[in-house]
Amino acid sequence: MTTLTLVRFQLRRYRALFVAVLCLALVHEATFLFLFQFWKKHAQFSDWIVSILPGRIREGMGIPIHDLTDPRTYKALVMMRPDARALGLVFGIALGTDVIAGEAGRGTADLLFAHPVRRATAVLAGALAMLVHLAALGATMLAGYALLSRLFPMGDRQPSVAAAAPSVALAMAGSAAIGATAFLMGSLCATRGRAIGWTLVFVLVPMVLDFMGIFTSALTGVARLFPEHYYRPHTVLLGIAEPSLPSCLAALAVIGAAAIALSAHLAERRDL
Amino acid sequence: MTALETHGLGKTYRGGVVGIKALSLALPAGEVAGFVGPNGSGKTTTIRLLLDLLRATEGRATLLGLDSRRDSIEVRRRVGFLPGDLAFHGGLGGRETLDFYASLRPSRPPVLRAELLDRLGLDATVLARRVSTYSTGMRRKLGLAIALQHDPALAILDEPTTGLDPLVRRRYHDAIRAWKARGAGRALFLCTHDMLEVEALCDRVLVVREGRLVADRRVEEMKAATDRARSLEDVILSYYATP
Numbered sequence: 141m142t143t144l145t146l147v148r149f150q151l152r153r154y155r156a157l158f159v160a161v162l163c164l165a166l167v168h169e170a171t172f173l174f175l176f177q178f179w180k181k182h183a184q185f186s187d188w189i190v191s192i193l194p195g196r197i198r199e200g201m202g203i204p205i206h207d208l209t210d211p212r213t214y215k216a217l218v219m220m221r222p223d224a225r226a227l228g229l230v231f232g233i234a235l236g237t238d239v240i241a242g243e244a245g246r247g248t249a250d251l252l253f254a255h256p257v258r259r260a261t262a263v264l265a266g267a268l269a270m271l272v273h274l275a276a277l278g279a280t281m282l283a284g285y286a287l288l289s290r291l292f293p294m295g296d297r298q299p300s301v302a303a304a305a306p307s308v309a310l311a312m313a314g315s316a317a318i319g320a321t322a323f324l325m326g327s328l329c330a331t332r333g334r335a336i337g338w339t340l341v342f343v344l345v346p347m348v349l350d351f352m353g354i355f356t357s358a359l360t361g362v363a364r365l366f367p368e369h370y371y372r373p374h375t376v377l378l379g380i381a382e383p384s385l386p387s388c389l390a391a392l393a394v395i396g397a398a399a400i401a402l403s404a405h406l407a408e409r410r411d412l
Numbered sequence: 413m414t415a416l417e418t419h420g421l422g423k424t425y426r427g428g429v430v431g432i433k434a435l436s437l438a439l440p441a442g443e444v445a446g447f448v449g450p451n452g453s454g455k456t457t458t459i460r461l462l463l464d465l466l467r468a469t470e471g472r473a474t475l476l477g478l479d480s481r482r483d484s485i486e487v488r489r490r491v492g493f494l495p496g497d498l499a500f501h502g503g504l505g506g507r508e509t510l511d512f513y514a515s516l517r518p519s520r521p522p523v524l525r526a527e528l529l530d531r532l533g534l535d536a537t538v539l540a541r542r543v544s545t546y547s548t549g550m551r552r553k554l555g556l557a558i559a560l561q562h563d564p565a566l567a568i569l570d571e572p573t574t575g576l577d578p579l580v581r582r583r584y585h586d587a588i589r590a591w592k593a594r595g596a597g598r599a600l601f602l603c604t605h606d607m608l609e610v611e612a613l614c615d616r617v618l619v620v621r622e623g624r625l626v627a628d629r630r631v632e633e634m635k636a637a638t639d640r641a642r643s644l645e646d647v648i649l650s651y652y653a654t655p
Contacts, residue, residue, distance in 0.1 A: 145515045153503055247499030251558070254463045254493035255516040256485045411425075412465045 142257055146265030150235060151272065158273055161230055162280045168223055169284040173292035176211070211294040212303075224281055224311035225318075229343065231273040232319020237335035239266035240407045241326040245333075249412045259412075260404035263323055267400045270319050278312040306385050313392040318343055320399035327406040413477070415441045415566045415599030416462065420471035422623075423457050431457035432623040434471065439616075441565075444592065444600040446614035446631075448607075450652050454623040455603045456496055459570050462601075463493055476566055489517055492564035496571040496603070498555045502544035506534065506554055509543055513558045522561035524591065529557055531587040549580045556584060560591050567591070570603045585612055607645035619651040627651045 151158070239262050243249035253259065286301045322339040329335040416439040423431035432454035439445045449455050460466040462473050464484040473480040475487045500509055514522040529539070532553040538546075543554065552572065559567055569588075573581045592598050602613060610617060610631070617634060619627035634647045 141518055142516060145512075149512055152508075153501060156503075247495075247497045248501055250460070250465060250495035251493070251498065251500070251513070251555070253465055254488055254491075254495070255513060256489040257516055258485065409467070411467055412460075 143261055143265045143268070146257070146262055147268045147272070150266055150269035154231075154234060154269070154273070157230070157234060158276070161227055161273075161277060165224075165227055165277055165281050166284045166288070168227070169281060170288045170292070173285075173288050173294065176294055177292055211296075211298045224278070224308055225314050227281075228274050228277055228312055228315025229318055231270050231277070232315050233322045233336060233339055235266045235270045235273070236319050236322025236324075237326040237329075237332045237339065239263055239323065239326055240403075240410070240412075241329045241335040242332040244412050245331045253412060259407035259410075263327065263400060263404040263407050267320070267323060267396075271316060274312045274316055274319075278308045281308055309385065309389065313389050313396075317392045317396045317399070320396040320403070323403040324399050324406070327403040327410065413441045413597075414438045414474070415443070415597075416445075416473070416475050416601055418458070418462075418471065418473040421458070421461060421468055421473055422470035423454075423461055423466055424469045430623050431466075432461070432620070435620070435623070435625055436471075437618055437625050437628060439599055439601055439618075441597045441599050443615040444602060444613050446610035446617045447601060447603040447620065448605065448610065448617060448648060449620035453620045455620055456570060457623075458620070459493075459568055459601075459603060462568065463488060463491070489520060490565055492559035492562065492567040494552075494555045494559040494567075494569045494572050496574070498551055500543040500551065500554070502542065505542055506539035506546070506550075507536075509554065510539070510557060510561065514561060517562050520562040524563045524594075525557060525561040527590070528560055528587055531590060532557060532583055548575045549577065552576060552584070553580070556587060560587070563591070563594065565595075565597060566599045566601070568601045568603075571605065572602070573604070573606060573609060581609075585609070588613060607643075607648055610648070611644055617648060619648065621652060 240249075240259060243252055243262075252262070282301050282305060285304055289298065318339075321342050322335065325335040325338045325342075326332070329338060416437075418435050418437050421435045422433050425431055435454070435458060447455055447458070457466065461468050462475060462480055464480055464487070468481070476490055478487045478490075480487055504512065510522070510525065514525070529535075534550070534553055534557065538550060543551065546554065552575070556569075556572060559569065567588075572588075573584050576584065588600065592600060600613070602609070604610060614631055616630045617627065618625060631644075635644055637647045638644055
């Protein structure tokens, strides 16, 4: 009962952010579908990270350029995964760092937790609210793609909504797992600012290492093991994960649930 | 029966800063205690320990016969609390805020809400506004309505009238007296710096200094020690000074 009350409360509080992110998701879909019309005129179009390398070095390292004029590659590499995760992270960080650290920093914790509310319940309710937001975001991205691709068709080989769904599901699950990290930081840190900072460290450090993977995996020859996956560890992992989507989602769910459980435990032990 | 009791309650913060030390006090049911002391003496720390917002490093407390730590949820269901640093979720309206906090105690409906709002002068127009637009006085009034709307057996109010004008303060005191008059067993633990408030509302005075209880006297006893040259405030303040 209290959990549902708190979920409704969080949904009410984040209504404006929720609407803004959903609108941004639709704008994002429309923009990239529109840009595809322009970009597909080029014979080759590559990700900018790879294209900034001089051709001789790129060829020497054995890094291929993906043909992003292919709608399926474009959809998978440019449109869905990275940006969907970034949008999902907004909810993860906003809610995760707010439940304990945000309430304590704002001074609302005293009144809220002087009522019969367990801190663990508040953490659980925040996590459920985050999942509701992420599910709505994923659905909006897919619905936006379905509707807007009629306005800006990608032509032959355009992926169906069903074909795009696994990418979105994985992105949302990834956002939820990182969001769970934000809950953990929220339970550990004294202020929301610190919780956001540490969550970003947890997101950005692997991201930097991942980008470095473009070069290191090529140099060490690891790239040749997964030539279809662009050499970056996360794309390799996604390439492995996507064909076995249920087991990958289950693994992310276990990681997320463990982080939320730990977060609830730490929230119960700390001073407010 | 005691409404509130602590036994050797203590809190040492990280870094070794002592909040309170071996604090033992009791508030019988039906009484109003003024909890006074200099700034930084441990009043707010004590209140936050009673409500399980902080974890005690020594001792224990019971409220309405329940252990403040073990039975924390039941304690918080029955007790009403107004924090000193009162803050609300800014995006919500006054009515929404009242409803939200009432919904956290589904077994204790807000039976006193209408009466309290009427006494405090919070009408429908004010309650329709966002709490972020409220003045200090309106926020304190809303806070008191939240604290007492479920008709608690014990209320803990932390500096409830700080920053209020005399008229609002009078309304505030009237609302507290009306709640107290509803039942013989209702107890109030009032943390304050206002000695007039102590005189107006309290049956006894508990003075805390440097984290320790240094006086527990009935107000009549303290009044007996007054004369033309020495007011009740002077008597109470004499306990503030370090011997």
